[in-house]
Amino acid sequence: MARTNRSGGRAPAAAGTTAGSGRRKGAERRAARAGRLTQLRTVFRLTRQRDPRAVWWSLLGLVIPVGIVGVLLGLVVGPLWTWLPIGIVLGLLGAVNVFSRRVQKTAYAEMEGQPGAAAGIIERMRGDWRLTPAVAVNRNQDVVHRVVCRAGVVIIAEGRGRGQRDLLGTEVRRVRKVVGETPIHDIVIGSGPGEVPLPKLRLTLMRLPRTLRRGEVDPLARRLRAVSSPTLPIPKGPIPRSIPRGGKIR
Incomplete structure (x- = not known):
């Protein structure tokens, strides 16, 4: 009986520990998801400011697959309800691909000419x-x-x-x-x-x-x-444009 009582006393504590661990992991996942969304919004805003055409090119990457694959093939080959979802999926992939390329192009333009x-x-x-x-x-x-x-x-x-x-x-x-x-x-x-x-x-x-x-x-x-010789200190990545040449990076 004594062993049974001790075991029963430990079970709620173990269950509470498991529940607490699950809540922490859930909170970490939500925080990571929120961080990714914030990062995506920041990238979108900065890219749109530096490259206003990025949004229009991305929309074009969405519309063309939807129009050609979804609507045109749906009407010619049919049925429409089969081809339209395929066109939408391809359009979303195309829009993401186009936008990512515009983001990369903008990043290269910002980095070009900077040491590192x-x-x-x-x-x-x-x-x-x-x-x-x-x-x-x-x-x-x-x-x-x-x-x-x-x-x-x-x-x-x-x-x-x-x-x-x-x-x-x-x-x-x-x-x-x-x-x-x-x-x-x-x-x-x-x-x-x-x-x-x-x-x-x-x-x-x-x-x-x-x-x-x-x-x-x-x-x-x-x-x-x-055999490498020591060189002058320099950051590994590109130097931000807001920092003067003679300024110190902290």
Whole structure:
């Protein structure tokens, strides 16, 4: 009887603990959902301010599939009630895809010309991209980043001054002494001849031929880190435009 009484006394406490845990998890899920909605509203508002046509292009991405797939095929092939929901779903997907591309385009426009913009894009890429930002910097805020990947070593130069190509050449020669016959690719961010615009950087990197095996990337990255020289402090991502060149980032 004593054991039965003790067990019965613990059961409500265990049930209360489980219920409390469930309430906390539910509150966390609701908070996360509210945070995502707030973030989406903020992105929508900022994109609409900087790119007023984004909403109209998104609506066009919604209307075309609904009109062609939903209404036209519904009337010609039939029945309408079958094709219309398909058209609506495709239209919603099209609108989201168009809007996300406009958001990306707006973000690239905001980042372009800022030191660290290329590094910010690479950090968001999926896959095995071993980025070392700002391996070389000069007083004009020209920056060189180094990426180790399946394509070998990629040296990326960006900046506002004219010294980025000098920094690029110096870094390529220094890396060549370390990596030997490993392929080295050099990229200059810009809109001039032989340069890669910032919005096309991701696609350019993805198209590089893969010459290294997966197991060769990490040893190569460690070897380059071991011989890297200290550089001037610089943020990994793009510098906000509201901060003056001589100002401090806290």
